[in-house]
Amino acid sequence: MAHPPSEHDADRGSVDDFAPERAVVQPRHTDLESVVLWLADRWRDSKRLRSSFAGTFVLLLIVGGAGLVWWSIQSPDPSDTPPEPLASFRVKDQPIEPPAIVPSVASPVSNRAVLAGRGVPLIEKSQSENAVSSAGKVAERQSPAAPSGPDASQASPPMPRPAIELVPNPLPPTPASEDEPLPVRAAVPEPVPAPPAASRSLNGGTTWGSSRPGAEDPETPAIQEVLGRYRTAYAALDVGGVHQVWPAVNQRSLERAFRQLAGQDVSFFSCTVDVIGPRADVACVGTTNFIPKVGNRSPQSGPSQWNFKLSKRSAAGWLIDDAQAR
Amino acid sequence: MSSRSRRQGRTALMAASVMCMLFGVSIVPAAAQQTTVEVLSFLLTNRTIITGDFDRDTQAAAATRDTIATFVAQELATLPVSSSSGGFAYRIDSDLGTVIRASDNFGTFYTERSLTAGRHRASFGLGFQSTLYNTIDGQDLRDGTLVSTAATLNGQQFDAETVTLRIRTDVTTLTGNYGLTDRLDLGLAIPFVHVSLQGERVDTYRGQSFFQATGSASASGLGDIVARLKYNVVGTGASGVSIGLETRIPTGDEDNLLGAGDFSFAPRFIASFERNTVGLHGEMSYTLNTDTNTLGYGAAVTVAAAPRVTVVGELFGRRYDGLGRLTSTTLPHPRLAGVATTRLTGVEETTDRLLLIAGVKWNVTGTWLLTANVLRSLTDSGLNAGWVPTVAFDYSFGS
Numbered sequence: 001m002a003h004p005p006s007e008h009d010a011d012r013g014s015v016d017d018f019a020p021e022r023a024v025v026q027p028r029h030t031d032l033e034s035v036v037l038w039l040a041d042r043w044r045d046s047k048r049l050r051s052s053f054a055g056t057f058v059l060l061l062i063v064g065g066a067g068l069v070w071w072s073i074q075s076p077d078p079s080d081t082p083p084e085p086l087a088s089f090r091v092k093d094q095p096i097e098p099p100a101i102v103p104s105v106a107s108p109v110s111n112r113a114v115l116a117g118r119g120v121p122l123i124e125k126s127q128s129e130n131a132v133s134s135a136g137k138v139a140e141r142q143s144p145a146a147p148s149g150p151d152a153s154q155a156s157p158p159m160p161r162p163a164i165e166l167v168p169n170p171l172p173p174t175p176a177s178e179d180e181p182l183p184v185r186a187a188v189p190e191p192v193p194a195p196p197a198a199s200r201s202l203n204g205g206t207t208w209g210s211s212r213p214g215a216e217d218p219e220t221p222a223i224q225e226v227l228g229r230y231r232t233a234y235a236a237l238d239v240g241g242v243h244q245v246w247p248a249v250n251q252r253s254l255e256r257a258f259r260q261l262a263g264q265d266v267s268f269f270s271c272t273v274d275v276i277g278p279r280a281d282v283a284c285v286g287t288t289n290f291i292p293k294v295g296n297r298s299p300q301s302g303p304s305q306w307n308f309k310l311s312k313r314s315a316a317g318w319l320i321d322d323a324q325a326r
Numbered sequence: 327m328s329s330r331s332r333r334q335g336r337t338a339l340m341a342a343s344v345m346c347m348l349f350g351v352s353i354v355p356a357a358a359q360q361t362t363v364e365v366l367s368f369l370l371t372n373r374t375i376i377t378g379d380f381d382r383d384t385q386a387a388a389a390t391r392d393t394i395a396t397f398v399a400q401e402l403a404t405l406p407v408s409s410s411s412g413g414f415a416y417r418i419d420s421d422l423g424t425v426i427r428a429s430d431n432f433g434t435f436y437t438e439r440s441l442t443a444g445r446h447r448a449s450f451g452l453g454f455q456s457t458l459y460n461t462i463d464g465q466d467l468r469d470g471t472l473v474s475t476a477a478t479l480n481g482q483q484f485d486a487e488t489v490t491l492r493i494r495t496d497v498t499t500l501t502g503n504y505g506l507t508d509r510l511d512l513g514l515a516i517p518f519v520h521v522s523l524q525g526e527r528v529d530t531y532r533g534q535s536f537f538q539a540t541g542s543a544s545a546s547g548l549g550d551i552v553a554r555l556k557y558n559v560v561g562t563g564a565s566g567v568s569i570g571l572e573t574r575i576p577t578g579d580e581d582n583l584l585g586a587g588d589f590s591f592a593p594r595f596i597a598s599f600e601r602n603t604v605g606l607h608g609e610m611s612y613t614l615n616t617d618t619n620t621l622g623y624g625a626a627v628t629v630a631a632a633p634r635v636t637v638v639g640e641l642f643g644r645r646y647d648g649l650g651r652l653t654s655t656t657l658p659h660p661r662l663a664g665v666a667t668t669r670l671t672g673v674e675e676t677t678d679r680l681l682l683i684a685g686v687k688w689n690v691t692g693t694w695l696l697t698a699n700v701l702r703s704l705t706d707s708g709l710n711a712g713w714v715p716t717v718a719f720d721y722s723f724g725s
Contacts, residue, residue, distance in 0.1 A: 234424060250422065256602070257419060257426045260633070264424065290425055294633050295414035295693050295722070302425045303418050325423035 207270035217275040219318070223282060223310060226318045227271065230308075234266045234288075246320035264290040264302070280318070282308040288325075361581040362523050365543040366491075367391045369525040370670070372475035374538055375485050377667040378660040383475065386655070386669035390474070393650045393672030394462065396618070397709040398493065398521070399586040400649065401457065402549055403574065404436065404642075404681070405499055405515055411449040411722040412441040412564065413636070414693045429564035430603050431636035432687040435699050435716075437624030439607040440568040440598040442558045443505035443722075450502040453697070453718030457711045459493045463652045464706035467491045470528060473654070476668040483668075485531045487538065493709065496520040497549065499718075509558040517549035521583045545582030551575045556596070564605060570594035572611070590615040592622070603630035621645040634689035638699065642681045649677040651707060680704040685716070695720040 226245050233241030237258040239251050258264075268286035288302030303325035312318050360368075371387035413432035416425040433439050443449065465472050468490055476486035496519070503513040522544040529536045556570040572592040578585020592613040599606045604627070611622040626640040650672045659665035685699020701714040 253419075254422050254424070257422050257424050260416075260427050261425070288424070290416070292414075292416055292425075292427070294427065294689055295416070297692065300416065300425075302416075303420075303423060306423065323423050324420050326418060326420050 217273065219275050219280065219312065220273050222312075222318050223273055223275070223280055224271075226310065226320065227268070227282065227284070227308065230320065230323070231266045231268065235264055237261060237264060246323060248321060249323075260293055262291040262293045262297070264288065265299075268306075278312040280308075280310040280312075282306075282310065284308070360541075360543060361579075362521055362543040362545050362583045363391065363395055363581050365523060365541040366394060366525070369489055369491070369527055369539065369541050370474055372487055372669075374487055374529040374536075375475050375477050375667070377475065377477070377669075378662070379657075379667070382657070382667075383669065386671040387474070389672040390652060390670050393652055394491075394493075394709070395580075395583055396649055397462065398495065398583045399580075400618075400644070400646065400679075401459075401709055402495060402497060402517065402519060402578070402584075403586060404644075405455075405497070405517060405552065410451075410687060410695050410697070410720050411443040411447050411503060411505075411693075412439070413687075413689070413695075414722045415444045415447055417444070426563075429600060429605070430630040430633070431600075431605055431628040432689070432695060432697075433605075433636070434607055434624075434626040434628060434638055435640055435683050435685060435697070436642040436681070437607050437626040437640050438556065438568070438570065438594065438596045438609045439564075439605070439626070439628075440558055440561060440566040440596045441564045441600075442509055442511045442556060442568070443503055445505050445508045447722065448502070448504040449693075449720055449722040450500070451695075451697075451718050451720035453499045453501065453716055455495075455497045455499070455714065455716040457495045457497075457714045459491075459495075459709045459711050461706065461710045462491075463708065465652070467493065472670070473668065474527070474670045477659070478656075478666045478668065480664050481666075485529070487527055487529050489670075490526050490528070492522075492524040494522045501718075501720075509561075511554075511556040513552075513554040513556065515552040515554075517551075517578075518547070519549040519578060519584045520544065520546040523583075543582075545579065545584055547579055547582070547584050549578040550585040551577045556594075564600035565598055568596040568598075570596060570611075572613075586615070586617075588616040592620075594622075600628075604628070618649050619647040620649075621647070636687040638683070638685050638687065640681075640683040641704075642683060644679045646677045646679070648674045649708070650674045651677055677707045678705055679708055693722040695722070 229241065229245045232238075233245065239249075239255045239258060242249055242254060243251055266286065266288050268284045270286075271282050271284040274281045284306040285304065286306070287304050289299040290302050291297055291299055305326050307324045308320055309322040310318050311321050367387060370390050372383045377383055410432040412429045413427070415428035417428050418424075419426045428444065429441055433441070459467060461467055462472070470488050470490045472489050472491070474487050474489045476483050478484065498518045500516045500518075501514065503511055505511055522542070524540075524542040526540040527538040529538050552572060552574050554570060554572040556568050558566055558568045560567050570593070572594060574586065574590045576585050576587050576589055578587075580587030590613050592611045594609055594611040596609045597607070607624075607626040607628065609622070609624045611620075613620040613622060622642075622644050624640060624642040626638060629637045631637050652670060653673050654668050655671055656666050656668045659667055680703070681701055682704050683699050683701045685697060687695055687697045690696050697716075697718045697720065699716050701716065702712065703710045
């Protein structure tokens with residue numbers, strides 16, 4: 001390569017005049033002593049060290065603040081409050097009407113309320129625990145000596161309403177795997193509530209009432225049956241079953257919602273029925289527990305209040321027109 | 327929220343606090359007597375070519391150094407801190423009478439989505455990203471072709487100093503997100519950064535190469551902490567509009583390229599639309615900073631390929647106002663006729679960066695989420711690597 005002659009060469013001289021320069025970077029301190037010395041030496045003029053301490057301080061402040069916020073918001077949350085044992089309130093507050101059917105046993109066995117833990121639904125259990133509804137949820141047991149049936153009831157004098165015992169509703173166990181079916185309520189088909197007159201107050205674990213006291217509507221048992229099927233279908237994650245009692249339901253959305261659940265359990269504690277001609281409004285309070293397919297597999301709480309609108313159709317009987325849950 | 331969830335939450339919070347403290351106090355002294363910036367400055371400063379204007383050499387080296395330092399800071403500021411906890415949240419659908427997942431997918435990486443975690447729901451994550459930069463403003467950093475200073479005679483280069491730089495950043499980020507209310511989230515990202523720099527300067531004079539200098543430095547420590555708030559203004563399901571505020575606290579050491587050195591605030595506007603398994607998300611932000619204001623934008627598509635798997639694709643852009651770029655300036659030699667000196671320097675001008683991100687979020691078990699993504703720049707500006715991998719674990723509780 002021909003070098004262009006220039007003054008620059010003269011200025012520069014030879015490249016040998018330029019000794020290679022090296023940036024000598026000191027090795028890291030490797031032992032505690034040197035680190036301590038380094039800290040002492042550099043504390044005053046080390047911006048980095050100061051910023052590190054400042055950063056740690058800010059960090060601790062933030063974490064501490066977050067912790068305070070966390071604890072401060074642990075105040076009782078209305079949504080966390082365990083469901084009130086509505087059934088027992090009703091027993092206390094409502095005047096007892098002479099039931100059409102009463103057990104012949106004169107004295108109630110017990111009248112205690114066992115409060116379940118938060119989030120565990122409370123299911124009322126009468127001393128007449130005969131008909132096991134499903135999954136051990138509700139048991140109406142009658143004394144062996146107690147005759148049943150209309151005759152017996154008619155023979156019995158009017159008695160106080162049976163005492164109500166609240167027992168925890170055992171949650172379905174978490175399945176070991178996704179493939180294992182969840183033992184939800186649907187595992188045992190809920191018998192269609194045979195509407196004896198006594199179920200005016202107790203039916204399938206649900207207290208039924210009317211917005212007009214003393215005015216029991218003869219349609220109430222049929223409405224109970226519809227809502228029982230609604231509950232059963234939801235517990236079974238059975239879209240078809242829901243559609244049978246609620247034709248207007250968005251099946252596609254419901255199917256998608258049910259696909260996200262490994263199991264669901266719906267319980268109504270109490271329902272208030274208001275029948276006006278061929279239409280009825282039902283307000284229910286209860287609890288829903290579900291186990292999601294994705295995420296935390298422990299049971300979580302779902303809707304606890306329902307408002308149903310039903311109408312009676314000549315062929316199909318009572319059907320749900322609309323249901324809102326919250 | 328059950329008492330078990332509360333216990334879990336407290337335990338996790340305490341664990342996070344302990345981790346933060348451990349990280350916080352275990353910051354290793356950054357290598358040495360010379361900071362990373364000083365070593366970078368040394369490598370970029372000409373000491374061989376007789377330019378006749380040492381001050382200008384120094385200024386050019388300083389401008390180049392500052393530009394590279396800013397590039398590194400901006401790269402470190404691009405962290406995936408989006409929360410995934412919405413994918414584990416269930417909400418009551420009053421019309422259906424049952425619960426549904428708040429979102430079928432686990433959300434995005436860099437672009438925010440409007441969905442908030444929900445009251446008392448929290449999550450934390452630990453992510454790791456390692457980046458080895460290959461190019462700077464389109465010029466190769468590692469093959470020795472980056473000319474820092476050159477001399478030409480009548481347009482023909484006869485002496486040139488080239489710099490080789492090997493810049494690597496390893497960022498471990500601890501993230502946390504907590505739903506103060508159903509609509510308000512508080513998020514925190516605490517990066518721990520390791521920056522290593524190795525370089526050498528070679529002078530090539532009339533075809534002959536002469537090794538001039540080498541230098542290396544590394545530093546580890548806390549980076550700039552990011553705190554953010556997100557408020558869901560309106561939303562239906564996982565779709566909706568949110569606004570947010572993000573602030574960066576200059577806890578990282580600027581002299582060792584661990585942080586930007588300034589506070590910054592960024593209001594954000596976030597919109598999401600989700601239908602069944604597909605979600606579209608977009609965000610705009612404007613970062614107010616002492617040195618560089620930045621317009622940020624992002625768009626993301628999330629697809630729930632399976633209930634436990636979300637595939638994410640994102641475009642994430644930044645327009646830096648005055649971030650700068652590297653350029654070469656040529657000036658005549660003050661004393662030698664026909665000789666000109668070319669210097670690498672940094673100039674302030676608006677710079678655009680656009681990143682492509684693709685990745686997967688996989689719900690391994692419970693509420694544990696493994697996320698993995700790769701990032702690649704679609705633009706030449708700034709520091710660029712090839713495909714940059716990021717791996718993170720997230721855990722949500724209170725769901």
